[in-house]
Amino acid sequence: MSDAQQYVVFLINEQTYGIEILKIKEVVAYKKITPLPDMKGFIKGIINLRGVVLPVFDLRKKFNLPETSYTPFHTIIVMEISGRVMGVIVDEISDVVELLPEEVQATSSLPPGVHTEYMKGIGKKEYGLMVLLDIDRLLSPEELEILDAA
Amino acid sequence: MINWIDKLLKRTGLRVKILVATIMVVGVFTGLFLYEALSSSTERALKQISQSNQSLLKNTYSAIRYPMSVGDSKTVEAQLKDVKEHMEGIEVYISDFRNTVIYASEEDRINTSITHYLSEKKNQKVLSNVISTGLPPEESLTETEDNEIFMVTMMPLLNESSCHHCHGTSQRILGAMVVKHSVKEVYASLAAARNRLIVFSAIEIIGIILVINFLFNRLVTRRITSLAEKTGQVSAGDINVEIHDDSRDSIGRLARDFNHMIRNIRDRIEYANSLSRGITDAFLMVDPDMKITYINDAAAKLAGVRPADVQGKKTCKEVFNSDMCRTSCPIKRAMQTGKVSAGQKVTLKTSEGKEIPIMASGATLLDSSGKILGGFEIMRNISKEVKAESILKNSFLKEEEKKEKLQSRVEDLSNILNRVSRGDLTVRGKISSENDAMDQLVQRTNETIDRMEELIGQTKNAALAVVNGVRYISEENQKLSQRTQQQASTTEETSGTVQELVSGITMNAGNTQRADRLSKEAVTVAAEGGNTVKNTTEAMNDMAEGSRKVVEMMDLINEITFQTSLLSINAAVEAARAGEHGRGFAVVADEIRRLARRSSSASKDIQGLVQNIVERAGTGKEWVGQLENGFKKIIQTIKEASDALGEVSSATQESAKGVEQIGQAMGEMSDVVEHNATLVDELANAAEHLNEKATLLQDMTDKFILSDRYDIEVEDFGFKKGILVSKNERRGNKPLTTKPLREELATQYPIEEKSEDFIGKELDAGFEEF
Numbered sequence A: 001m002s003d004a005q006q007y008v009v010f011l012i013n014e015q016t017y018g019i020e021i022l023k024i025k026e027v028v029a030y031k032k033i034t035p036l037p038d039m040k041g042f043i044k045g046i047i048n049l050r051g052v053v054l055p056v057f058d059l060r061k062k063f064n065l066p067e068t069s070y071t072p073f074h075t076i077i078v079m080e081i082s083g084r085v086m087g088v089i090v091d092e093i094s095d096v097v098e099l100l101p102e103e104v105q106a107t108s109s110l111p112p113g114v115h116t117e118y119m120k121g122i123g124k125k126e127y128g129l130m131v132l133l134d135i136d137r138l139l140s141p142e143e144l145e146i147l148d149a150a
Numbered sequence B: 001m002i003n004w005i006d007k008l009l010k011r012t013g014l015r016v017k018i019l020v021a022t023i024m025v026v027g028v029f030t031g032l033f034l035y036e037a038l039s040s041s042t043e044r045a046l047k048q049i050s051q052s053n054q055s056l057l058k059n060t061y062s063a064i065r066y067p068m069s070v071g072d073s074k075t076v077e078a079q080l081k082d083v084k085e086h087m088e089g090i091e092v093y094i095s096d097f098r099n100t101v102i103y104a105s106e107e108d109r110i111n112t113s114i115t116h117y118l119s120e121k122k123n124q125k126v127l128s129n130v131i132s133t134g135l136p137p138e139e140s141l142t143e144t145e146d147n148e149i150f151m152v153t154m155m156p157l158l159n160e161s162s163c164h165h166c167h168g169t170s171q172r173i174l175g176a177m178v179v180k181h182s183v184k185e186v187y188a189s190l191a192a193a194r195n196r197l198i199v200f201s202a203i204e205i206i207g208i209i210l211v212i213n214f215l216f217n218r219l220v221t222r223r224i225t226s227l228a229e230k231t232g233q234v235s236a237g238d239i240n241v242e243i244h245d246d247s248r249d250s251i252g253r254l255a256r257d258f259n260h261m262i263r264n265i266r267d268r269i270e271y272a273n274s275l276s277r278g279i280t281d282a283f284l285m286v287d288p289d290m291k292i293t294y295i296n297d298a299a300a301k302l303a304g305v306r307p308a309d310v311q312g313k314k315t316c317k318e319v320f321n322s323d324m325c326r327t328s329c330p331i332k333r334a335m336q337t338g339k340v341s342a343g344q345k346v347t348l349k350t351s352e353g354k355e356i357p358i359m360a361s362g363a364t365l366l367d368s369s370g371k372i373l374g375g376f377e378i379m380r381n382i383s384k385e386v387k388a389e390s391i392l393k394n395s396f397l398k399e400e401e402k403k404e405k406l407q408s409r410v411e412d413l414s415n416i417l418n419r420v421s422r423g424d425l426t427v428r429g430k431i432s433s434e435n436d437a438m439d440q441l442v443q444r445t446n447e448t449i450d451r452m453e454e455l456i457g458q459t460k461n462a463a464l465a466v467v468n469g470v471r472y473i474s475e476e477n478q479k480l481s482q483r484t485q486q487q488a489s490t491t492e493e494t495s496g497t498v499q500e501l502v503s504g505i506t507m508n509a510g511n512t513q514r515a516d517r518l519s520k521e522a523v524t525v526a527a528e529g530g531n532t533v534k535n536t537t538e539a540m541n542d543m544a545e546g547s548r549k550v551v552e553m554m555d556l557i558n559e560i561t562f563q564t565s566l567l568s569i570n571a572a573v574e575a576a577r578a579g580e581h582g583r584g585f586a587v588v589a590d591e592i593r594r595l596a597r598r599s600s601s602a603s604k605d606i607q608g609l610v611q612n613i614v615e616r617a618g619t620g621k622e623w624v625g626q627l628e629n630g631f632k633k634i635i636q637t638i639k640e641a642s643d644a645l646g647e648v649s650s651a652t653q654e655s656a657k658g659v660e661q662i663g664q665a666m667g668e669m670s671d672v673v674e675h676n677a678t679l680v681d682e683l684a685n686a687a688e689h690l691n692e693k694a695t696l697l698q699d700m701t702d703k704f705i706l707s708d709r710y711d712i713e714v715e716d717f718g719f720k721k722g723i724l725v726s727k728n729e730r731r732g733n734k735p736l737t738t739k740p741l742r743e744e745l746a747t748q749y750p751i752e753e754k755s756e757d758f759i760g761k762e763l764d765a766g767f768e769e770f
Helices: A141-149 B002-011 B014-069 B073-086 B121-133 B184-235 B250-278 B297-303 B323-327 B330-337 B383-421 B437-503 B509-651 B656-702 B727-731 B742-748 B756-767
Strands: A005-012 A015-020 A024-029 A043-049 A052-058 A075-081 A084-090 A092-099 A104-106 A119-125 A128-133 B090-096 B101-104 B141-145 B148-158 B173-182 B282-286 B292-295 B341-349 B355-366 B372-381
Touching: A005 A075, A005 A084, A005 A128, A005 B509, A015 A092, A024 B509, A043 A084, A075 A092, A084 A141, A092 A119, A092 B509, B014 B073, B014 B090, B014 B148, B014 B173, B014 B184, B073 B090, B073 B101, B121 B141, B121 B148, B121 B173, B148 B184, B184 B250, B282 B297, B292 B297, B297 B372, B323 B341, B330 B341, B330 B355, B330 B372, B355 B383, B383 B437, B383 B509, B437 B509, B437 B656, B509 B656
Parallel strands: A015 A128, A052 A084
Antiparallel strands: A005 A015, A005 A092, A024 A075, A043 A052, A075 A084, A104 A119, A119 A128, B090 B101, B090 B173, B141 B148, B148 B173, B282 B292, B282 B372, B341 B355, B355 B372
């Protein structure tokens, strides 16, 4: 029981992803994102979360997935990435699951050719696989710099 | 006696004893010395006198021997006279054997008995002995005369050959010569010497005694007295003493050892004091009578006294007037049992009446022989510990209570959610006044349930409306079906009538009238059917409206379910962050999440069903529209049929073929009506299906138990009841008549000529879509 790790599971483009629950500060419903002028790449803009202004980005762009129009049922996961609090837009939060160590396949043991840059491992549950993201590796130093500048 | 001396010896001081002993010893020795010195000097003096007397005797004898031998008395006398003159204090007597003085230094004493001058019998006896034996006396003699002492020396005057010429030979001894030598001066000088000696001796004794006393005093007594004084001080308890004596003798050593010993004692006392001072807890020592001998500041503070006021003055009980003194004094216990009484928890009542919890330990103080000298007690003020313990206990209890409270609250909430998950939405979580996270959770949960209840109530309402509408549609459809069947049968009857008309070529006016009436009735029934279809259309519209509302509600439900889901995820995140403490919370969050998921899936199901209903309602509406058109056409057709009947009636006679065609047309119409009935059946089936779905929706919403305020108000669709009549009623329970219709038809309806193709075409146009 104590080895189990809790993951918040969400969907982007019908694909299931997981993030360690402790990395997450909270989840909020999609709210209107204020775009900033001259925003680069994946950063969508900023939101006001109870007085705190957070940068928000979309993993679709990051993962080279087709863009979608946002509905009120999209969710922003507020998390701390490399010491910065920011929001990440996902399609849907599906669940919170507990994964035992044996249910997590490390990236090193994945078949060759799999792109494991942002991955921590693959979570295996009877109902399917989920990509466990290593959020601290999600952003490159350059991207972080852009964020800091924003 | 011995005891008395013993006592005296014990009682007198050392100095006195030594003085007495010195005096005694010196006195005895000096006395002996004096005695010896005096006796020997006297003896010596007497011996000297005796010797001088002997020599005088011999000298005198030798001096007078010759004159005497020649008988020269004058020379003898002169000689003796000379002795008297020159030798003071010496008397010389020469006597014959009859003791008559022949010659004497004192002339007047010649011819007197010598015994006058030897007054002492002893001397007279010695003289006679000398004269008889012819031997000088062995010892010197003394003669006391008129308090004057004389030394007496004698010698016999033997009858020597020189004497024979006068004295003959008969007498062996002629007489004796006696010298009396006054020893007065000798004695005087002896006495003077003796006196001097005694004086000197006395001075010497005193000097020696003084010196010895002084020395003894200086070297021994004073130091020992000082030692004794210090020892006395020490034994009296004053250990701040030191003896300054650096001599190398035994007393010096004793003093040094004493100093060393005192230092040791001081060290030990200091050690003990350090120990007692080092005790920061309340500490006191008592003597066997429980009188306080030492009390430290902490103990004094505890008792509210000053150490100086109680030390050696008050008993422990007087100072600590506490229950503990009567019941459980640790010192008394230690004194009784001889064991250390340790770690006793008691309550001390101070003079102010304040109760202080203390940890008291007591033990006895023993001397080297094991006698109890007193005891000591250490009282540790454990009020802080007790307080801390009670605080700890309280906080533990509070924590437990909180935990239990939280547990019970979580259980309550879990029960509520459980009931909610089973569909009972009347329950609400109780909100405590603490306004904590749990309360917020309960609040949110309650809000969620409120919203859900509201929504489901509205959904239920809408669903019931749909169900009612659908039921109504179904009922009406059934009625429509019945009517259609009635119509079909009516058409059949008409057809039969036409057949009758055909078979009985002779037209019967009654038949024609009846056909006409039937035709009219058919028109009425068709009109009623049309109305029903209109009502059905309205119901369908209502249903579509209801479904739209349901869809709107569903959006709201989805919104809430989405918010609930987010809430539950956030709760799970918070619970995970709280770690083990959030475990219960995580369960609740999981429960809520599951509920939200169930709500979501249920809402999706409902949405699907409603969508289905909407679609089917659309289809039904379309069908009903078409049915309406069909009815219109039926009415028209019946009218036309009626017209045709008229034509038939008028043309019966003319053309059996025409009637036959009518019969045929009627048959076709009957088919159409039958087809129509089939379609109405299908519509009924569709409505039934819709009803089933609506019932399912209702059943699903019925699973939710709602509070009274969501009592369902059934929407009134405004359908008019009782517009249907059975075929028999319609017929007035009369048997089918075979009254010829032709006349009536011929009179009431103008018959238009319509080709059979037209009718077929029209029918096809109206119903082919069915």
